[in-house]
Amino acid sequence: MSQHREADVLSTGEVRQETMVVNMGPQHPSTHGVLRLLLELDGETVVTCKPIIGYLHTGIEKNTEYRTWQQGVAFVTRADYLAPFFNETAYCLAVEKLLGVEAPPRAQVLRVLFMEMNRIASHLVWLATAGMELGAVSVMLYGFRERETILDIFEAATGLRMNHAYVRIGGVLMDLPPDGLDAIGDFTAMMPGRIREYENLLSRNPIWVERNAGVGVLPAEDALGLGVTGPVLRSAGVDKDVRRDEPYCGYETYEFDVPVREAADCYARFELRLEEMRQSLRIIEQSLERLAEPGPVMIEDPKVAWPARLEVGPDGIGNAPSYITHIMEESMEALIHHFKMVTEGVSVPAGEVYVPVESPRGELGLYVVSDGGHRPYRVKIRDPSFVNLQSVPAMVEGGLVADAVAVISSLDPVMGGVDR
Amino acid sequence: MRVTELAERVGARYPHIVVARDEATLTLDRDELLGALGALRDDPELRLGFLSSVTATDRPGRDPRFWVAYELYSLEHRHRLRLKVGLAEDDASLPSVTGLFPTADWLERETYDFYGIVFDGHPDLRRILLPDEWEGWPLRKTEELGGVNTRFHGGAFIPPVDRRST
Numbered sequence: 001m002s003q004h005r006e007a008d009v010l011s012t013g014e015v016r017q018e019t020m021v022v023n024m025g026p027q028h029p030s031t032h033g034v035l036r037l038l039l040e041l042d043g044e045t046v047v048t049c050k051p052i053i054g055y056l057h058t059g060i061e062k063n064t065e066y067r068t069w070q071q072g073v074a075f076v077t078r079a080d081y082l083a084p085f086f087n088e089t090a091y092c093l094a095v096e097k098l099l100g101v102e103a104p105p106r107a108q109v110l111r112v113l114f115m116e117m118n119r120i121a122s123h124l125v126w127l128a129t130a131g132m133e134l135g136a137v138s139v140m141l142y143g144f145r146e147r148e149t150i151l152d153i154f155e156a157a158t159g160l161r162m163n164h165a166y167v168r169i170g171g172v173l174m175d176l177p178p179d180g181l182d183a184i185g186d187f188t189a190m191m192p193g194r195i196r197e198y199e200n201l202l203s204r205n206p207i208w209v210e211r212n213a214g215v216g217v218l219p220a221e222d223a224l225g226l227g228v229t230g231p232v233l234r235s236a237g238v239d240k241d242v243r244r245d246e247p248y249c250g251y252e253t254y255e256f257d258v259p260v261r262e263a264a265d266c267y268a269r270f271e272l273r274l275e276e277m278r279q280s281l282r283i284i285e286q287s288l289e290r291l292a293e294p295g296p297v298m299i300e301d302p303k304v305a306w307p308a309r310l311e312v313g314p315d316g317i318g319n320a321p322s323y324i325t326h327i328m329e330e331s332m333e334a335l336i337h338h339f340k341m342v343t344e345g346v347s348v349p350a351g352e353v354y355v356p357v358e359s360p361r362g363e364l365g366l367y368v369v370s371d372g373g374h375r376p377y378r379v380k381i382r383d384p385s386f387v388n389l390q391s392v393p394a395m396v397e398g399g400l401v402a403d404a405v406a407v408i409s410s411l412d413p414v415m416g417g418v419d420r
Numbered sequence: 421m422r423v424t425e426l427a428e429r430v431g432a433r434y435p436h437i438v439v440a441r442d443e444a445t446l447t448l449d450r451d452e453l454l455g456a457l458g459a460l461r462d463d464p465e466l467r468l469g470f471l472s473s474v475t476a477t478d479r480p481g482r483d484p485r486f487w488v489a490y491e492l493y494s495l496e497h498r499h500r501l502r503l504k505v506g507l508a509e510d511d512a513s514l515p516s517v518t519g520l521f522p523t524a525d526w527l528e529r530e531t532y533d534f535y536g537i538v539f540d541g542h543p544d545l546r547r548i549l550l551p552d553e554w555e556g557w558p559l560r561k562t563e564e565l566g567g568v569n570t571r572f573h574g575g576a577f578i579p580p581v582d583r584r585s586t
Binding site: 053054057059061062063065066097098100224225226227228238240245246351352353354356363365367369377378380382386387389390419420 | 440441443445469470471472473475477489491495498500502521522523525526527530534547548549550551558559565581
């Protein structure tokens with residue numbers, strides 16, 4: 001074949017126009033996990049692009065049907081692993097809506113606090129990986145450095161750096177550790193300067209601007225049709241944020257702005273995410289003020305509340321010795337209740353709900369169906385990464401293959417959420 | 421628009437609407453689906469122009485066995501509506517809504533992948549999360565959790581989980 005081609009070129013003097021099919025991924029440093037892009041290239045130009053997903057499918061939705069309602073938290077938190085608090089909160093809000101109960105105010109504040117900390121952590125990973133992919137390696141080091149501070153706070157408060165299972169049906173696992181507020185306060189004091197630093201490093205960096213401005217343009221109409229949400233939609237001038245539009249966990253009582261840009265390109269998304277981190281810091285500061293007042297973090301109702309009194313001991317999180325003494329030595333009823341709740345779990349009335357929350361990547365919706373039993377009948381995670389990823393061909397086709405890298409990083413997909 | 425007003429307005433044209441837990445659910449025949457989606461989107465009082473989610477539930481032994489659920493949202497009015505279409509076990513197909521909502525592409529593929537529900541007129545109805553050669557429809561209640569040969573550890577067999585969901 002190749003000889004024929006050479007002969008053609010030699011005899012006619014023309015260059016044959018042929019496209020080449022290239023697999024980018026599933027193992028590629030710039031695909032944020034195991035995403036595979038099937039690219040048809042004409043030289044450096046992308047003719048068609050097909051995202052292929054599913055390499056990280058773990059059957060989270062199916063698994064939840066075999067566990068108690070409370071155990072579901074530990075499964076959904078693993079979907080979008082960079083936004084565990086959002087998965088947990090959306091799931092718990094859905095189950096609470098089915099139950100017709102609400103978590104106590106302090107638990108709601110703690111949920112908001114940790115979700116916004118989580119939003120900053122997630123945006124920092126985006127900043128770090130986007131910087132690395134476009135050649136700004138020092139930004140990668142800075143991003144992960146600051147994220148580490150947040151993960152340390154998460155670890156101190158929940159016992160785990162990721163996949164916390166901290167938000168529980170009817171409240172949260174446990175209150176902040178005694179010195180928790182100080183660490184968060186230090187963090188909010190440090191962070192504005194650091195965000196300014198990222199901005200100084202990148203916003204006037206000619207390479208960063210060249211690689212991002214005017215790249216991956218997705219106009220509002222296309223974005224809405226494709227179901228895109230989050231910073232990518234807001235970069236196209238559409239002012240949609242579930243926190244403000246359909247408030248949950250008391251977001252209507254916090255002061256914050258929803259930043260919007262009009263350029264609809266990768267650079268606008270960069271600006272937006274930095275601004276969103278600043279807004280998250282505002283919300284965190286307000287929630288810290290509210291946490292000065294003590295209060296319960298788990299609902300009173302013994303038919304819903306997880307039967308435990310947890311505290312951080314020298315060997316990690318566990319039940320308080322006083323609680324163990326209570327159920328093992330003092331009260332037979334308490335032991336029976338504990339056993340029932342742990343093995344059988346809460347009973348949720350039949351029905352179906354769809355609860356959206358604003359994750360760092362857009363609208364995260366939990367469609368939860370109960371048939372009145374002790375286990376979920378159906379849990380569907382409408383993950384924003386999954387839906388947003390459909391817009392890759394619209395942004396990549398017709399552009400340069402190098403721009404595909406900028407586009408994917410500006411979309412910030414997390415494959416754990418895409419494949420579930 | 422509050423959910424009760426929304427239900428009244430939609431209910432004037434499509435009577436099978438119920439409100440539960442502040443959420444409105446409209447039940448439709450599959451023949452009505454495309455027309456209703458278009459009408460709900462273009463009604464200036466409703467403007468349900470954003471499709472959030474498509475998925476299904478399976479209730480074996482009942483008729484209809486499958487319920488496909490669409491979550492609609494209005495950016496202008498900030499209200500939501502759920503549309504549900506029931507499908508019989510031996511005729512699990514309905515029209516694709518990709519013509520109205522391009523976002524339904526992957527959502528319908530996922531529903532097909534999980535439940536084997538066929539969306540007529542879908543441009544590229546293939547499995548999306550599971551391997552192409554996978555047999556069966558894993559999210560159906562009649563399918564076990566586990567009970568398959570893995571691709572790892574020399575094709576080791578994972579026994580099915582015996583704790584059946586209720």
